[in-house]
Amino acid sequence: MDEDINIDDFLTKTGTYGWFQKRIYIFVCLVAMAACTQSFIQVFIAGQGDHWCKVSQWENDTCDFTNVSAAECRDLKRLLSTPPNKDNTLRSCTKFNLTGVELKTVYEDNATQYDVIDCDEGWYFDNSVFRSTLTEDWSLVCDDYYIPNVLQSIYMAGYFGGSIIYGSLADRFGRYYILLFCSFSAGGLGILSALSPNVYIYGVLKFLTGLSVNGSLLVGFVLGTELVPPQARVLFGVALWYACVLSYFLLPGLARIIPSWRWIIGICSSLFFTLIPGIWLISESPRWLLTKKRRQAAEKIMRKIAEMNGKELTEETYSRVKDDDKDSSETGRTTFVDLIRSPVLMAYLLCLLYNWFAQSFIYFGLSLGTASLGVSIYVSFCLSGVVEMLSFVVCIPAMNRFGRKWSTAFFLFLAGFACCATIFAPLGPIRVAVAMIGKFAISASFANIYVYSAEIFPTPLRTMCVGFCSAAARIGGVVAPLILVLERAWPSLPMICFSFSSLLAGCLVFILPETKGKRMPDTIQESIDLKKTTEKV
Template sequence: MSFDDVLTDIGGFGIFQWKIITLVTIPPLAQCAILLSQVFIAGDGNHWCKVSQWQQEDCWQWNMTMEQCSDFKKTLSIPMNDDGTWSQCSKFNVSGMDLATAFEYSNWTGGEVISCDEGWEFDRSVFHSTIGEEWELVCEKAAIPNLIQSVYFFGYLVGSIAFGRLADRIGRHYTFMLGCTASGVFGMLTSLSPNVIVFTVLRFITAAASYGTTLMCFVIASEIVIPSQRVYTGVVMWMLFSVGYFFLSGTAFITYNWRILVAIIAIPYLAMIAAFPFLTESPRWLLSRDKGESAEKIIRKIARENKKELKEDVLGKLKRGDGNSLTAKSGKLLDLIRVPTMRWYMISMCYSWFVQGFVYFGLTLGTSNLGINVYVAFCLSGVMDLASHFLSIFTMKTFGRRWSASLLMLLAGISCFGSVIAPLGPWRLAVATIGKLAIATSFDIVYVYAGEILPTPLRAVGVGVCSVAARIGGIVAPLLLYLGTISESLPFILFATSSIIGGFLILILPETTNQPLPDTIEDTVNRKRAKKLKTSEKQEYTEIKRTEDTTV
């Protein structure tokens, strides 16, 4: 008897599961806010050189309003670019000249042009307080905010590996507790950063902890429900991730200080500390570690809360027939690639996840300027993300995991090609939006897909490895957009090509819809198109078992 059979008897999606899933959907919401907060805390508002000698002067004698006076001062002191905008990094040398004298020469074409030697003035009409303004990360320092975001994504990469491995060693529950606590504490400390170096380091640690926590949310939810309900648990969490768009946008709109914003979005993680006593360890993981007594206590708790009767012979059959002791001994990182079939599965999944991060963030950054208010635009982006989650449920239930992911990645690739030939304006925006919706939907599917293919002792670390690939894609995407300065169409061609290749490569994987979660490596390999293991794979797997048994 498998653990999925036991879940069916004691309630595969009852009160207990609803309680756990409700609690573990909070961290993904907070993770979205922390990830995308860079849009507001490092917003690139307009700025120009400060001319301190004119700051206290007004224009009352010329009957100008304050706004007209400000523009007039810029006209006299700031050069214009070829596109009609004010220069952000240079000014005319008006040293020793008062405003009245400059007014007498208001028709001048400007004197000597110098760099901003007195600092900058910032337009606060959109962003009231940013790290760019506080630490003057402009002009020759303008690349620093982008570097900070790259470091943040590198934190995701580290968190994917560290927390995945940790969860397979000490359990899902303790890893989740550690991640929530670290995310909340370091998130709060980030709001107190005295300089940009400390800020960057704290953002890195927060990124690793917050993403590791979200991975645990996904694994915990997947391991306590029956196969037919897993499609909902994974997608519901990413729906809450999309709700984070609105939480962040609303908080940023009413918060005038970036430090307060950073502190507020860390609060949900600290609030999760109160929920720790209501969470339990994954009984599936306990069984895979030969901790039958602890697993039995939790199984009885699930049955009790779901108001189901647990038959005593069920636990006996589970202990005798599930083969979990073997997976506990053979569940090592190397086993992801030691068996040929597993190796091909990991190649396909890692490339698919890379494409998700690569194309998703590429399209997001490439189409972010919609010509409307930044807060409204941010909410619209959240609406598209939210719609993708509903679409992913429909496609997975209708077409299964394999064909849904494949067709959506192909559609995203075709849309990227369409962005190359579509004229600027509404047509290109519409085509790019379709591409983003398609890739966001397939992102949901590959999360669920990976969790259903990987065996229990390798599930957390395997999803972590796949997530590393996605994080690399996210890091590469903004760098690739710089190629647009050479050829406007080149980034979209590369997005399209990689997505189409991924759409075909994912067909290597077996279908997993309504299939029980594999609890051993052999379970995963046996799924290969519903065929038996090849003789060479049997020998390889037997060798893994023999090697591990001799070391125990």
């Protein structure tokens, strides 16, 4: 009598890179691209360009007492109304008290005779770098300079909540419905945030958007990896991040072309609605259905997979796909309590929690900090995308050749040393080059850890555990913008934090089992046995 076969064996028989899997991944990648634009949009809609205090009584003065152009007149007004710093640069948050004093009078006299006061009439903004920002519309400068970073942290806090909520819901109710709900709600909430009348409503909507955005990304990733056999997981897992990289080229283009930050948010949010055809074209994970003992529904999707991939299988093949009846006590009712009862699995989880935290902390810190590298933010952001794309090219053969553990540890160590070297690199091309090495390494490591985590946890707990890991990553995403604010007190502090976090994460990777080529575990015991088994598919 023929032996039962695993769901991975079935997926291999129906075609590793079949049209069914490709179709699912087209939609998952579209969701990933939309999600990543939401994560990095802050760089362009909340950028803080040059600004100086308004002197409203001079607004209509054309400097007709001098022979200068309109642009030169604007610069002259700033020079005459703004006190200098010790290094002779002009201040942005104070001005001379020029109430009732004409521009011509100040031009002919010595402006330093006037008292220095805070900006009391608002600010002028230089739009040569950013055409339109919420920073300008809501005057988030000087005493409120930290608010844009706090808004990004609020958004990442929503990411944190989405990891916990939607990871658990997807394990309970399935991947399909949660993916659709998260994607459409992310699009709708994003559009609403573009209509925000003030920073408070915007912050609330960004938090809610973060909830749904991360839910769509997390559940989409898990669904995609569960529909392919082990030999295709790396390629399909990393393909998701290729789609994410497109945001590095989309956002700078939109920021240069579109004159309103609200329209930029609206267009990026509408990308989630490209999933509408997926209502009919995406299917539930048969692997999840089998663990929930819904064999009839799982077999229906398995037949669909074989049909779409052009494979003719016997009825016996479908009946031989095991649904782990021998482990029904575990797979049918596995909960977080079962995870806690397993010291080995908890050790894996704790190690991965820190790894996800550290990698997200460094990744977002380097991505959001591109404006401080000493070159055009549009150039450095696009270059960051190119570097990230190259990292995905490298991480695929690295994982396949050297395994998940060694390749992940290597990239983390490389990122740590690059962040440390950035401290000593001078502003400009040299610092950009060193920082891009760090971005290359952490991007490759981050792509690894997604695949690695999905291969360690058992099917009944996979989305929940990856959700917990993603929640830890969101804490890193929350902290990163706040750490960047501290560079005003000590410029080297952010890079020191990034470097230490990366090196420690690299050391902790060696606690984990190697999963290269091994079957995805369907039970807790199979996860525990990953370090023991040498079985390959």
